[in-house]
Amino acid sequence: MDLPQADGLGLLKRIKEVNASLPVILISANARVEEAVEAMKLGAKDFLLKPLTLKMIEIIVSYISNGLKATHQNVSNGKFTIITKNKEMKRILKLAKEVADSNASVFIQGESGTGKELFARHIHNYSSRKDKAFVAINCAALPESLLESELFGHEKGSFTGAISRKKGKFELANHGTLLLDEISEMNYQLQSKLLRVLQEREIDRIGGTAPVPVDVRFIATTNRDIEKQIDEGKFREDLHYRLHVIPFYLPPLRERKDDIPWLADYFIEKYCDINRRSVKGLTQEALASLMQMPWKGNVREFENVIERAVLMCKGDFIDAEHLFLTEKNKQPVTAAHPFMPTISLKEMERNVIFTTLDQTNGNRTHAAEILGISVRTLRNKLNEYRKKMEIQ
Template identity: 50%
Template sequence: MRLLIIGTLDGQIGAASQIAMARGAKVRHVVTLEAGLEELRGQGADLVMIDVKCDIRTLIDSLEAERIVVPVVACGIATDASAAVRAIKAGAKEYIPLPPDAELIAAVIAAVTQESHNIVFKDPRMSQTLKLAEQVANSDASIMITGESGTGKELVARFIHKKSRRADKRFVAVNCAAIPENLLESELFGHEKGAFTGAVARRIGKFEEANGGTLLLDEISEMDVRLQSKLLRVLQEKEIDRVGGSQPVKVDVRILATSNRQMEEEVRKGTFREDLYYRLNVVTLALPSLRERPLDITVLADHFIKRYSEANGLPYRALSAEGRQMLIRHSWRGNVRELENCMHRAVLLAQGSEIGAEAILLSGGPVGTNPDPVVAQATAAAASVTAVSPTGLVGKTVAEVERDLILDTLNAYLGNRTHAANILGISIRTLRNKLKQYADDGVPVPPPAGGEPDRAAL
């Protein structure tokens, strides 16, 4: 983990650095906020610890403006409670009192930077897929990972990286669907100062950030054809050109790509370059849907029940026999992501000694049936379920029904544009255009999910 410390930490730099390095972190230190931003633009970081005396609000605003996603933790003397409150209000995720405590720093580092990337499975179909993934992981071949939304494509990409000879290097992911076309080139290849309006300083792109490691191009089928040609050149020449730059930069990156679309069909339609497809598609891993790996349904359900019971401070309740049968018979249009949301709800709603059928709110129509696709799109991602009577649609225009469908799905996914677009079966560009139209009409649009830039107004 790469840790950047900004400020003096009241003379506790040495102690904090030694504690972090003992936990496996690579530590860099700068004194000023401006120097910290330069470090983040030029090298990136996995975590920032900043002196509470620094202008934390300016740092957070600058990170948002430049689309630099990194958690920020504030540090200050233990007796200054008001400073801690100001830091959290300004956008810091945590506050560490000084002098630093080894266990506290270790806990904060783990809480802020650690994510669960374990793949839980039992079904032979998934076992075969992961066996193939492990077999090809140690090569430098590009791999295309395909599958429906919610099947765990990024998890498999991380699995491949961990099993590769690049495992000790960086894994960098970029969501091609969540970044507008005019910004994605800069995000991938970086830019020089003054290259365009808003380019206040040189910034490295994801290719340079992942140099020596693995770069995941998530939902690559959403990438504009013009940018696809530049990506093809990078893969062929193993060098990138920063936007506004005059000299190419050599890079050594292993490429993984994902898509929830049929890539051969995208090539046939002309929306994806055939030569780039074959360059990326040295090996294809097609992830099975949850419907195709039925033995994993209850295994995953138990896993999510334990996770969300602990996260919400609730007692563990086992899944009842009737509840298990409900899950097995369901169609799971949203795959593992839908199952996770369903179990999260069930943990919160359960009241007895078990999680029974009454706590399991399934989306997409009656259990064991294939729901109407329009209804399924509206409800597959639902983080909360609302019963809607068909008569409630009477008197509305088609445009109003479409608007309600889009906004309800977006609310269900807590503002995540990418997931909502996948569930609705539309492109992220179409979703952005719809949201811009609604915002222009004065309709409230849910804010984006944490870490996802707000593109509704673009």
């Protein structure tokens, strides 16, 4: 990028003017995000960071030469749908499409429930790797020892219980995309091993004696303040440097409330199809209630509320009473009349639980999922209600 007598981006522009279809790879010693994004917009095939090994260059050049045909095919995002009318989200999605066809690492930050994995799939499905594997692993969901085995794989007999060779996520994602979900939860020692994979483009299985080359596009996500994690010594700065080539921040739902009507329509249709219902939409009161919520769980919480409302609704339109949104969770609004509950919260809770069980034909697991509680909590609630009935 930093040429003695020329500008790398300017040279790229001139090359594309002469031959727009010629693949161009830019190499830089600096991780300037703006340059990486601009390079992709101008048509660069990839944006690589020094230091580079010959093996890494060989893998990338081989992939590009073998994948040129796929690069120019029409891409469909299939069943992975991102619903938005929000101006900022549209800008983010447009940028994602522009940089998707690259091997550059992507770092996605956003609160829980904002759709980081869905967004990662969006990038994958607009890339030349779209016909290859998209493999995701949640770094927060597995214990440290198991996470390493899941990522790197292991050889037969490498530890107790390793009765056969097993490929890890790196190998399963070869030639495709690997999503490292909630990477900030990965322990420091494993971060060092991941850094080596990013640098050398090869892995060592647990118990293995020979390195295995891998060609993977890395996407990492976190819901934490990664800069704070670095300052506290919980996340390697050099690993962040490697992953943070193309960063994205997904805004929370409370910052894109203009999407709420569209998301509601989408999820109503989705859960009507699943549950064989015929709900047509929301009343104005229901929509107003949805707009007042802070949505701390973001789209995931919103979807859960709509699914429950579809099950509760007996008519054509979901009303505010079907949403079961408590007043304390709503954002303050000016009201002509104060909220006057006609039943206690305990009674409301009981009604919601029994209505949900009725709609799920007594399936406690499904009911607990809709209610957003554990099966154990649901069981305890039912026991509590049964004891009260026995006393009465």
